[in-house]
Amino acid sequence: MQHIIDRFINYVTIDTQSDSSSNTTPSTSKQWNLANKLVEELKEIGMQDVTIDENAYIMATLPSNTEKQVPTIGFISHFDTSPDFSGTNVKPQIIKNYDGKDIVLNEEKGIILSPSYFDDLLLYKNQTLITTDGTTLLGADDKAGVTEIVTAMEYLINHPEIKHGKIRVGFTPDEEIGRGAHKFDVAKFGADWAYTMDGSQIGELEYENFNAAEAKITIHGKSVHPGYAKGKMVNAILIAHEFLNHLPQAEVPQKTAGREGFFHVHHIQGEIELATIELIIRDHDLTLFEKRKHDLQAIANKLNDLYGNYLSLEIKDQYFNMKEKVEPVFHIVELAKEAMLSVGITPIIKPIRGGTDGSQLSYMGLPCPNIFAGGHNFHGKYEYVPVESMQKAVEVIVKICELNCAQTN
Template sequence: MADVTERFLRYVAVDTQSEDEQEAFLSTEKQKNLGRMLKEELEALGVSDVRMDDYGYVYGCLPANTEKKVPAMGFISHMDTAPAASGANIHTQIVKNYDGGVIRLNEVSGETLDPKEYPELLNYTGQDLITTDGTTLLGADDKAGVAEIMSMVAYLQSHPEISHGKICVAFTPDEEVGRGADFFDVKGFGADVAYTVDGGALGELEYENFNAAGAKVTIHGISIHPGSARGAMKNAILIGMEFQSLLPVYENPACTDGYEGFFHLDSISGDVEETVMKYIIRDHDREKFEAKKELMKEAAEFLNKKYGKRTVEADIQDSYYNMKAKIEPHMELIEIASEAMKKLAIEPKVCPIRGGTDGARLSFMGLPCPNLCTGGHNFHGRYEYVPVQSMEKIVLLLLEIVQKFTEM
C-alpha cells in the first residue's frame, strides 16, 4: 500500500483550490488539471468507461469479475481544496517515526505543530506524518481520499483473483464551495450504493450530517455627515451588530459540539451606507434547522419595523439536508463498513458530521452514500496533517468493504 503516499504527494502538488461565489461551474478551471491526471492514470490502469466531462467530473468503473449478483458499488472523493487557505505551491514534509514532540513546520516563520494545542498528535507517536510547511493547507481534504481510492483500484487491477462486483469510481470538483453534486451524473455513474471517502481520523464512519443553509444579510443605511447626523443617519454597521445580537449568543461554532447546531457569521463587510453579513446556518434536526432560519427572518422583520422597511434584507438559501433519512433504509452500508473496520483492528467511530459531503446531496439524488474516513486532521488550514499509516490502512479498508459486499 506504499504507493498511496506517492500518489498523495503527486496530487497535492496540483493546485485545485475552488472559489466561493462564482456563477460559473467550475469555479476554477485549474481543477481540471488534476482531473486530466486522474483520467490518464485510470486509463493506464485499464479501468473501463473512463471519462472526464465538460464540468470536470472524472468517472470510471471496474466491471464485475464474478457471476454472483453483487450490488454495484461506488467510491467518490473530491478534487478541489478549500478557499480558506492557499492551495498553491504546497511544500510537504514527512516526519518519520514521530517522537511525540513539537513538529517545526517552518524555520523562517517558526510555525509549529504542538501536541499541547493538538493533543490527537500523540495518537500517532511512532508513525510517519505528512505536514505542510506552515504556509498553505495540505490538501488531505480530499486528496487523501482520492489517493486511497486510486490505490484501491490499482490493487484490484493487479490482483484479478479478488472477486468483486461492479465498482464505480468518481472524482468531483467544487465540493468545498457546496456544488460538488450539482452536475453529478448519478445514472451514468452506474452504482447502486456508494461511499464518499471524505472524512477525518481513521475509524470515522458517518451517515448523519447537518441540514445546511446560507444567509446573506444586507443592511441598507443612510450616510450623513456625522456633524449633522442626529435623527437622520442610519449606520448600517451598527444595525448589523444589532442583528447579530438578536441571535442566540451560545449558538455559534465555538460553543457547540455533537448534534448542536449554530449560526456562523462567516464574513462582514461594508460601511455606514451598506453592510453585508454572510452566515451559514447548521443543525442536524430538521425542525430546529427550520426554526433557526425563521429566527433570522424574524430578526430582519424586527429591525425593519424599528428602522424602516427594506433596511434589512435576509436572503436565505438551503444548501443540503441531513442524509440520515436516506441512509437508514440502507443500514447494511454502515454495518459492512463497521465489520470491515473491526476485521482490520480499526475502532469504528460512528458519529454525526459537523458539516456536509457530496454524499449528503447524492443520497437525496437517489444514491445512498455515507462517508468514510481519509485519515486527515486539521483540514482547511496551515496545520493540516495526515498519518501515512492511516492512509495505508484506509486502502485496506476499501478493499475489505469490496470483499464483504461480494460475500453478501
Template sequence: MEKLLERFLRYVKIDTESVPGLKQIPSTQKQFDLSKLLVEELKEIGLEDITLDDNCYIMATLPSNIDKVVPTIGFVAHVDTTPDFTGANVKPIVWENYDGKDLVLNKEEGIVLKTDNFPEIKAYKGQTVVTTDGTTLLGADDKAGVAEIMTAMDYLVQHPEIKHGKIKICFTPDEEVGAGADLFDVEKFDAEWAYTMDGGPMGEFEYENFNAAGAEITFKGQNVHPGTALGKMVNSMNIAAKFATKLPDNETPETTSGYEGFFHLLGMSGSVEETKLEYIIRDHDRKLFEARKDHLESLVKDFKREYDKATIELSITDQYYNMKEKVTPNMHIVTLALEAMKALEITPDVKAIRGGTDGARLSYMGLPCPNIFAGGHNMHSRFEYVPVPTMVEATKMIVKIAELNAK
C-alpha cells in the same frame, strides 16, 4: 504503502485550489491538471469506461469478476483543495518513525507543529506522518481519498483472487466551495450506493450531517451630514449591530459541539447607507433547523416594526440537508462499512458531521452516500498532516467493502 504514499505525494504537489462565488464548474481550470493525470493512471491500472467531462468530473468502472449479480457500489473523492489557505507550491515532508515530539516544519520562518496545540499527533508516535513545510496546506483533504481509491482499484486489479462486483469511482471538482455535487451525473454513475472517502482520523464514519442554510440580511438607511443628522440620519450599521446581538450568544460555532446547532455570523460589511450581514444556519434536527429559520424571520419582522425608517430585507437559501434521512432507510450500507471495519480490527467512531459533504447532496440526488475516514488532521491549515498507516487502512476499507459486498 509505498505505492499509496508515492501517489499521494505526487497529487499534493499539483495546485488544485478552488475559488468560491463563481458560476462555473470547475471554478479553476488548474483542477484539470490533476484530473488529466488521474485519467492516464486509471488507464494504466486497467479500469474501463473512463471519462473526464468538460466540468472536470472523472468517472470509471472496475468490472465485476464474479458470475452472479450483486449491487454496484461506488467510491467518491474530490480533487480540489480549499481556498481557506494556499495550496500552491506544496512541499510535503515525510517524517518516518515520528518521535512524538514537536515538528519543526519551517526553521527559517519559525513554523512549528506543537504537540501542546495539537496533542492528537502524539498518538502516531512510531508511524510515518506527512506534513507540509508550513507555508501551505497539505491537501490530504481530499487527495488522501483520491490516492486511497486509486490504490485500492490498482490492488483489486492486481489481485483477481479477491472477488468483487462492479465498482464505480468518481472524482469531483469544487467540493470545497460547495459545488462538488452540482453536476454529478447520478444516472451515468449507475451505482446503488457509494461512499465518500473524505473523513478524518482512523475509524471515523459518518452518515449524519447538518441541515444547512445561508441567510443574508440587508439594512438600508439614510445618510446626511452628521452636523444636521438629528431626526434625519438612519445609520444602517447601528441597526445591523443591534440585530447581531439579538441572536443567542451561546448558539454559535465557538460555543457548541456534537448535535448542537448554531447561527454563525459569517460576514459583515456596510456604511451608513447600507449594511449586509451574512449568516449560516446549521442544525442536525430538521425541526430545529426550520425553527432557526423561523426565528430569524421573526426577528427581522420585529426590527422592521422598530426601525420603520429603515428598509430591512432577508434572504434565506437552503444549502443541503441531513443525509441521515436518506441513509436510514438503507442501513445495510452502514452495516457493510462497519462489518469491514470489524474485519480489519478498526474501532468505529460513528459521528455526525458538523458540516456538509458531497455525500449529503448525493444522498438527496438518489445516491445514498456515507463518509469514510481518509486520515487527515487539521484540514485547511498550514498544520495539516496525515499518518500514512491510516491511509493504508482506508485503502483496505475500500477493498474489504468490495469483497464483503460480493458475498
C-alpha cells in the same frame, strides 16, 4: 508506503481551490489541472469507461471479476480544496517516526503544530505524518480520499484473486462550496450505493450529517457628513453589528459539539452605505434547523421595524441529513463496519459536523455513507494526515469490495 506518499503529494501540489463567488462549474479553471491528470491516471492503472464531462465530473469502472450477480458499489471523493485558506504552492513536509513532540511547520514565522493544542497528534506516535509548511492548507480534504480510491482500484487490478462485483469511482469538483453533487449524474454512475471517502480520523464511519443552509444579510445605509448627521445618517456597519449581537452567543462552532447546531458567521464587510454578513446555519434536527432559519428572519424583521426597511435577508438550503435515506438500507453501513473490523480498525460511528457530497447524493437516489480519509485540522495551515491512516483506508475499500462479493448469494 512510498507509493501512496508520492501519489498524495503529486495531487496536493496542484492548486484546486474552489470559489463560491463563481457561477461556473468547476468554479475555478485550475481544478481542471488535477481533473485531467486523474483521467489519465485512471486509464494508466487499467480502469475502464473513464469519462470526464463538461463540468469536470470524473467517473470510471472496475468491471466485475466474478460470475455472481453482485450489487454495484461506488466510491466518491472531491478534488477541490477549501477557499478558506490558500492552496497555492503547497509544500508538504514528511515527518517520519513522529515522536509525539511539537512539530515546527515554519521556523521563520514561528508556526508550531503542537499536541498540547491538537491532542489528536498523540494518536499517531511512531507513524509517518504529512504536514504543511505553515503557509497553506495541505489538501488532505479530500485529496487523501482521491489517493485512497485510486490506490485501492490499482491494488484490485493487480490482485485479480480478490473477487468483486462491478465498482464505480467518481471524483467531483466544488464540494467545498456546497456544489459537489449538484451536477453529479446518479443514473450514469449506476451504483446501487456508494461511499464518500471524506471523513477525518481513522475509523470514522458516518451516516448522519447536518441540515445546512447559507444566509446573506445585506444592509443599505445612508452616508451623511457626521457633523450634520443627526436624524439623517443610517450606519449600515452598526446595524450589522446589532444583527450579530442578536445571534445566540453560545451557538457557534467553537462552543458546540455532537448533534448541537450553530450559526457560523464567516464573512463580514461594510461601509456606512453598505454592509454584508454571510453565515451558515447547521443543525442535525430538521425541526431545529427550520427554527434557526425562522429566528434569522425574526431578527431581520425586528431591525427593519426599528430602523426602517434597510435590511434584506436571503437564505438558501444547501443539503439535508442523509440519515433519513441511509437508515432504510442500513446494511451498507454494516458492510463498511465489518470491513473496518476485518482490517483491525475500531469503527467510530458518529454524526458528521459538516456535510459531504454523500448527503446530497443520498437525496438524489444514491445512499452514500462517509468513511474516514485520515486527515486532521482541515481548511488551514495545521492540517496533517498520517500515511498509515491512508493505507488503512485503502484496505477498507478493498475489503468492502471483497465482502460485498462474498456475502452475495
